[in-house]
Amino acid sequence: DGGITQSPKYLFRKEGQNVTLSCEQNLNHDAMYWYRQDPGQGLRLIYYSQIVNDFQKGDIAEGYSVSREKKESFPLTVTSAQKNPTAFYLCASTNRGFNYGYTFGSGTRLTVV
Amino acid sequence: GQQLNQSPQSMFIQEGEDVSMNCTSSSIFNTWLWYKQDPGEGPVLLIALYKAGELTSNGRLTAQFGITRKDSFLNISASIPSDVGIYFCAGQQGGSEKLVFGKGMKLTVNP
Numbered sequence: 001d002g003g004i005t006q007s008p009k010y011l012f013r014k015e016g017q018n019v020t021l022s023c024e025q026n027l028n029h030d031a032m033y034w035y036r037q038d039p040g041q042g043l044r045l046i047y048y049s050q051i052v053n054d055f056q057k058g059d060i061a062e063g064y065s066v067s068r069e070k071k072e073s074f075p076l077t078v079t080s081a082q083k084n085p086t087a088f089y090l091c092a093s094t095n096r097g098f099n100y101g102y103t104f105g106s107g108t109r110l111t112v113v
Numbered sequence: 114g115q116q117l118n119q120s121p122q123s124m125f126i127q128e129g130e131d132v133s134m135n136c137t138s139s140s141i142f143n144t145w146l147w148y149k150q151d152p153g154e155g156p157v158l159l160i161a162l163y164k165a166g167e168l169t170s171n172g173r174l175t176a177q178f179g180i181t182r183k184d185s186f187l188n189i190s191a192s193i194p195s196d197v198g199i200y201f202c203a204g205q206q207g208g209s210e211k212l213v214f215g216k217g218m219k220l221t222v223n224p
Contacts, residue, residue, distance in 0.1 A: 006155075014191050030131065031210050033211075040122075040216070041216065042116065042201070042214055042216035042217050043156075043201070043214045045211065048211065050210060057188075090155050090156070092155075094210065096210070100145040100158070100161060101144070101148075101161055101203065101205075101212065102160050102203075103158075104148075104155030104156050104157070104210060106155045107153070107154065107155050109153070109211050
């Protein structure tokens with residue numbers, strides 16, 4: 001079955017550490033997105049990529065980095081520069097024709113300990 | 114970044130009641146989408162609307178694309194406990210492949 005997979009489901013990070021969240025899709029979608037969700041804040045765009053080897057900053061990119069070396073994969077690194085990283089992170093993808101909105105992964109909950 | 118005005122922010126209803134929610138914007142959108150998010154999961158697409166005035170149903174859900182292209186509403190009839198979750202509206206503007214989201218409406222259904 002086609003879909004979008006995020007791993008791990010739960011992640012714990014110590015202060016000062018970088019961590020990488022995985023996002024893989026087998027939907028043959030060109031565009032991929034990373035969102036951060038905090039209670040009552042809705043979905044805030046971190047980074048997005050419309051094509052391999054290219055990506056753009058979203059509204060809250062500071063303290064995050066991404067890469068898009070393969071069409072299927074769009075990993076997100078939460079760096080030590082992100083001062084408040086505890087949140088629920090969602091990855092999404094869509095086709096270039098944008099006919100059906102985004103398909104979302106099931107999310108990764110990151111907690112700083 | 115831009116965000117849609119979604120209301121209400123939360124609702125507490127009894128099982129069997131209907132619920133309505135809406136999204137408005139000062140800008141025109143070409144596509145309106147409604148998603149539902151279960152606790153601890155990613156949002157799942159419920160209904161997509163592509164034409165102004167379009168009225169679309171999916172089981173007990175009905176959504177409409179406003180005539181002005183600046184708003185949309187979602188109605189859930191005869192609610193059941195599994196309807197609990199957060200409902201998001203999203204819109205797409207012409208020439209953009211980024212969705213604009215509302216802040217979500219948290220629904221609680223009392224059995």
